[in-house]
Amino acid sequence: MQLTNRSKEVSKKEMTFAERLYLPAIVSGLGITIKHFFAKKVTIRYPEVKRYLGPVFRGQHILKRDDEGRERCTACGLCAVACPAEAISMVAAERTKEEKHLYREEKYAAVYEVNMLRCIFCGLCEEACPKQAVYLRHDQFVPVFTEREGVVYGKDKLVEDMNARYNRDSWTKEEWSEKWKNERV
């Protein structure tokens, strides 16, 4: 079976004099390398320029709010059950009357923690969530950590900021290439 049409049969025929001179082959080889020398480079200069990872990339977790700014999470614990790495833990609480503008459901997560040392970014929590509350965002990595402090992300880091809402349709490839247009060499 052939996968490409580029495969060549190995020929053990005796080389002609021109081939044995070796120089024509070297010159054509030099031509190929010099062409690549001036060709566009594929390197992405990572910390300065970031690669577009696609809309399905699974990055840092986010606890979504609804359009009125209420947290969607109802602390059912399905994400924690689904989590194969047991990275998620939460403490449920009951919503009081005054908190109606803060939480959508009657029960909410008073504490919601993701241990980023354990998380494998499989996205099963996202699939398990019946309230569309937890997502792995495609536009943001979990930053590199060098100490164990602050590795367990609480609600302060996870809940969506209403001023900068997360939208899966945002940060498209076009936006990305526009942003780094001049950065790529």
Added chain:
Amino acid sequence: MDTASWIIKALIIVGVFAVTLLIATYSTLAERKIAGFMQDRLGPDRAGPFGVFQPLADAVKMFFKEDFIPAQANKWLFIAGPCLSMLTALMTSAVIPFGDTIRYEEQTIAVQGVELNVGILYVFGIVSLGVYGLMIGGWASNNKFSLLGAVRAASQNISYEIALGLSIIAIIMSAGSLSLRDIVNQQHGFAWNIFYQPVGFIIFVTCAFAECNRTPFDLPECETELVGGYHTEYSSMKLGFYLFSEYINMFISSLVVSTLYLGGFNYPGMDWVYAKLTALAGDTTGHNLATLIGFLALFFKGLFGVFFFMWVRWTVPRFRFDQLMDLGWKALFPLAILNIFFTGAGEMLGYHGFTWIIVGIMTILAATNAVKAPPRKMYPADV
């Protein structure tokens, strides 16, 4: 010579020394950059803008590594090896004419370390000494693989020195002098030796590659067969010296190639430039400026030579050792003798570019042979 000319001479020598070392330093960066560019990458660019501080970082790293001497090694020879390598690499530049002359208070000083009337023999002698650096290093390591690497290096260098020497003989025959300055002066303007000695040029460049242990002749260094090569046991700056001397060798040998075949400090239109400069800036200053331009011409030829070394390195795969020996003894050696024969015949008959006949015969042979040869089956006919 009085004090002033001594000082100028000393400055020239120190300048040549410094330039050689600087070029060698930045060759390490250039090598990695060029390798990157030829492989569609960028190469090192983190240390400073475009990675210009990379050689400094490398040097610091080298210096801070443990300077290890194996217990069973011969300590003195172990230290002498890299020193010899470095010494021989740097000594060659003494006789290369870097420029015409500098005029200073009615004195004319040649831009050259030493004006030696057997300069080319000196170069040849020092290049042969270069093998000792590798051989002593490999021997003193008391390691079988190091020794094998050193033996490879030595046998390769000795084999290719024959063809190298024979290709130089053709140049000496047509130039009638062993002095590098005479040879350069005969290539005034655009009458470069490459146009009269094309075969000699190819032989010389090939042998220069082999003498510098560069790809496709980098057999002395081989991870798969020799663990490392003649410098397996070396670490820290001793290893650095070995690697560094390779780059110095590269620069110097491209300078020698430029001197012998590519006109040295001559460039087309140099008489016109000289006339203009002397008319503009006076006799002395104009002459010195013209010398400077000539120096730059040689300098850029040398840099292009270094680039060519790297270009070839990242293009061609290496030879097998028997192929290397075949090429040296069965191809280049007879070809060099043929070259001498044709050069001699040409000199006798008064034709300068007689060796083009070899090129012509080769081309005709190649063409007829290729026409007669059955076409090679490229694609599987029916698989």
